[in-house]
Amino acid sequence: MKKKISELIASKYFSFFVTVILFAILYGVGIGMYKGFMKPQVFLNLFIDNAALIIVTIGITFTLLIGGIDLSVGAVLALTCMVLAWLLANTGISVFAAIALVLLMGTAFGAIQGYLIAKFDLQPFIITLAGMLFCRGMTAVISRETINITNPTFVAMADFRLSVGAGFVSMGVIIAIIALIVAAVVLGFTRFGRNIYALGGSESSASLMGLPVFKTKVSVYTISGFCSALGGIAYALMMLTGYNLHGMGMEMDAIASSVIGGTLLTGGVGFIPGALFGVLIQGVILTFISFQGTLSAWWTKIVVGALLCVFIIMQAFITEHKSKLTAKSSLEENS
Amino acid sequence: MDKLKSFTSSSLFLPIVALAVLLIFNGIFVEGFFDIQITEDGRLFGRVIDILTRSSSLVILSLGMTLVIATSGIDISVGAVVAISAAVVCTLIGGRGDGAAETPMALAMLASVGIGILCGIWNGILVAKFKIQAVVATLILMTAGRGIAQLLTEGQIVTVYYKPFASIAGVIPGMPLPTNVFIALAMVLLVVFVMKKTSIGLFIQSVGINPTAAKYVGINVTLVLFLVYAFSGFCAGVTGLIESSLIKAADANNAGLNMEMDAILAVALGGTLLSGGKFYLGGSVIGAVTIQTLTTTLYALGVSADQLPVVKAIAVIAICLIQSKKARDLFDKWKSGRSAKAVTADAKAVNKA
Numbered sequence: 001m002k003k004k005i006s007e008l009i010a011s012k013y014f015s016f017f018v019t020v021i022l023f024a025i026l027y028g029v030g031i032g033m034y035k036g037f038m039k040p041q042v043f044l045n046l047f048i049d050n051a052a053l054i055i056v057t058i059g060i061t062f063t064l065l066i067g068g069i070d071l072s073v074g075a076v077l078a079l080t081c082m083v084l085a086w087l088l089a090n091t092g093i094s095v096f097a098a099i100a101l102v103l104l105m106g107t108a109f110g111a112i113q114g115y116l117i118a119k120f121d122l123q124p125f126i127i128t129l130a131g132m133l134f135c136r137g138m139t140a141v142i143s144r145e146t147i148n149i150t151n152p153t154f155v156a157m158a159d160f161r162l163s164v165g166a167g168f169v170s171m172g173v174i175i176a177i178i179a180l181i182v183a184a185v186v187l188g189f190t191r192f193g194r195n196i197y198a199l200g201g202s203e204s205s206a207s208l209m210g211l212p213v214f215k216t217k218v219s220v221y222t223i224s225g226f227c228s229a230l231g232g233i234a235y236a237l238m239m240l241t242g243y244n245l246h247g248m249g250m251e252m253d254a255i256a257s258s259v260i261g262g263t264l265l266t267g268g269v270g271f272i273p274g275a276l277f278g279v280l281i282q283g284v285i286l287t288f289i290s291f292q293g294t295l296s297a298w299w300t301k302i303v304v305g306a307l308l309c310v311f312i313i314m315q316a317f318i319t320e321h322k323s324k325l326t327a328k329s330s331l332e333e334n335s
Numbered sequence: 336m337d338k339l340k341s342f343t344s345s346s347l348f349l350p351i352v353a354l355a356v357l358l359i360f361n362g363i364f365v366e367g368f369f370d371i372q373i374t375e376d377g378r379l380f381g382r383v384i385d386i387l388t389r390s391s392s393l394v395i396l397s398l399g400m401t402l403v404i405a406t407s408g409i410d411i412s413v414g415a416v417v418a419i420s421a422a423v424v425c426t427l428i429g430g431r432g433d434g435a436a437e438t439p440m441a442l443a444m445l446a447s448v449g450i451g452i453l454c455g456i457w458n459g460i461l462v463a464k465f466k467i468q469a470v471v472a473t474l475i476l477m478t479a480g481r482g483i484a485q486l487l488t489e490g491q492i493v494t495v496y497y498k499p500f501a502s503i504a505g506v507i508p509g510m511p512l513p514t515n516v517f518i519a520l521a522m523v524l525l526v527v528f529v530m531k532k533t534s535i536g537l538f539i540q541s542v543g544i545n546p547t548a549a550k551y552v553g554i555n556v557t558l559v560l561f562l563v564y565a566f567s568g569f570c571a572g573v574t575g576l577i578e579s580s581l582i583k584a585a586d587a588n589n590a591g592l593n594m595e596m597d598a599i600l601a602v603a604l605g606g607t608l609l610s611g612g613k614f615y616l617g618g619s620v621i622g623a624v625t626i627q628t629l630t631t632t633l634y635a636l637g638v639s640a641d642q643l644p645v646v647k648a649i650a651v652i653a654i655c656l657i658q659s660k661k662a663r664d665l666f667d668k669w670k671s672g673r674s675a676k677a678v679t680a681d682a683k684a685v686n687k688a
Binding site for chain 2: 069116119120121122123125126127129130131132133134136137138140141144244249252255265266296298299300301302304305306308309312313316
């Protein structure tokens with residue numbers, strides 16, 4: 001029995017199980033405290049409100065998996081919203097051309113960051129911190145005021161509702177679900193996905209095995225840039241504005257979601273469904289606060305910070321436990 | 336010639352040249368930039384003095400940041416800690432309209448510096464004890480910190496009417512310069528003194544270069560890391576005092592905003608490698624003054640506060656590239672490739688002749 005528990009803790013999916021159970025408990029408590037939690041739409045709203053965060057978290061999970069980090073995601077999201085709003089307000093180009101353009105912009109930005117990090121061996125956090133400042137600043141250069149999106153096609157897309165069972169979901173959720181499936185397949189079933197895990201496990205080993213380290217690194221940051229831009233479009237669909245302060249602190253929320261979902265910050269371990277549950281847990285906390293009514297919204301930040309802290313410390317213990325376990329088993333084999 | 340060469344390769348070369356370029360630019364385009372006047376009560380007055388005063392916060396922050404970066408860590412929570420410390424001192428003194436203090440000012444100041452140290456200790460525990468990567472450990476406080484500051488001030492901007500409070504970042508009658516310049520000077524002297532008189536500086540360097548080796552040599556790596564982060568928190572606490580006294584209020588959203596970036600930039604400009612190891616306190620101090628001069632210059636050019644980061648981001652990347660060993664190798668290769676080409680071209684020309 002004791003051995004089984006110890007094996008369970010060492011399992012790759014332990015964090016994920018903890019997260020799912022925590023989510024179920026939180027939701028159960030919610031149902032017990034407030035009747036409103038029973039409505040299926042409340043559950044679907046978790047997705048609708050957090051569609052952008054889900055997409056951004058997917059991107060950041062890729063960077064965390066190779067042991068990197070991307071702090072620029074929130075700012076890229078804000079820049080995407082702003083450029084999209086500016087293009088739709090000041091030029092005559094079609095909505096789809098504008099969307100394609102901002103997606104290209106985000107992807108290119110991610111690629112540049114990835115190139116700098118991989119080519120010159122720079123620390124990812126400092127380059128992406130600079131990227132974050134750059135994008136926030138550029139957003140303010142384009143406009144310091146809010147730009148509203150009034151383009152009829154875009155507004156129609158924002159108003160689109162797909163009914164699911166007793167409720168409905170928005171366009172952003174559909175994008176998020178597609179992104180989730182694609183990301184899970186890429187990570188789980190392709191050679192590129194295996195390369196990412198190998199690179200996160202040990203960069204020097206991956207390099208010695210002849211894996212394309214440089215290409216993988218650049219691709220990972222490119223994917224993160226693309227996801228941030230895609231998240232920006234989902235965000236714009238929800239807010240219908242471009243504004244300098246959109247997505248403030250989102251990098252933290254995304255990293256927290258990914259870590260809560262079982263991604264190891266040292267790289268090499270983590271998977272996409274976990275990231276989704278990480279986002280959903282934050283959504284439930286936010287729903288609690290809005291149902292409660294008197295708590296300040298600032299509590300979300302503090303609770304998420306505390307949760308992140310607990311999970312990171314848990315990770316530290318798990319890693320230690322694992323290394324003890326492997327040391328023990330190798331001892332047994334030798335004797 | 337040798338002297339010139341040793342100067343260009345010294346760590347102070349880059350920050351001093353950057354500062355000189357900025358000062359010359361200002362001297363040419365801003366009228367009366369170098370003028371310093373003395374007022375009747377013996378106070379110095381002028382644009383240069385103004386920059387010096389404004390940069391004192393950054394100088395203090397970059398002291399702590401230099402030591403943290405020297406251990407190959409980073410502290411991106413300093414901006415948020417500045418906000419917390421500002422919130423503490425302002426709520427303790429209170430925003431009473433009649434100008435009375437609710438708590439004695441000395442006590443409030445102690446509390447706010449204390450909370451800064453406490454935040455530093457928190458970061459130190461996470462990094463040193465739980466071995467969490469410094470970026471992520473301090474990211475927690477960076478985001479949650481502003482939330483805590485908001486809770487302390489209850490989402491309001493607390494304005495302090497208590498008169499003596501303004502003197503922390505203002506002029507005490509009879510003094511030639513504002514108090515914060517003296518605070519910054521005292522902090523710099525303190526750190527330099529400790530580094531010169533004890534071996535803690537050497538310990539910090541060894542931890543930054545190779546923590547495992549440092550441990551085997553007998554250095555208490557955990558304690559060194561812990562102290563460094565606690566000191567960074569202390570610096571942020573003092574900065575919070577100065578920043579709140581400057582505007583006589585606590586603004587949880589904007590106090591110390593983007594200051595972590597400025598501090599990192601100052602340290603990098605000062606020649607300390609972001610990967611840790613050898614550190615240069617003098618370089619960081621000059622770096623901090625340079626960054627403040629850059630900020631003031633850009634403000635004078637009409638760049639707004641929220642657009643400023645664009646320039647600074649480009650500066651960060653440029654400095655990182657200059658520091659990067661790989662970039663230098665690539666550049667050398669390119670250069671030697673070119674000179675090799677030139678040689679063959681010359682040889683060809685000779686052959687033809």
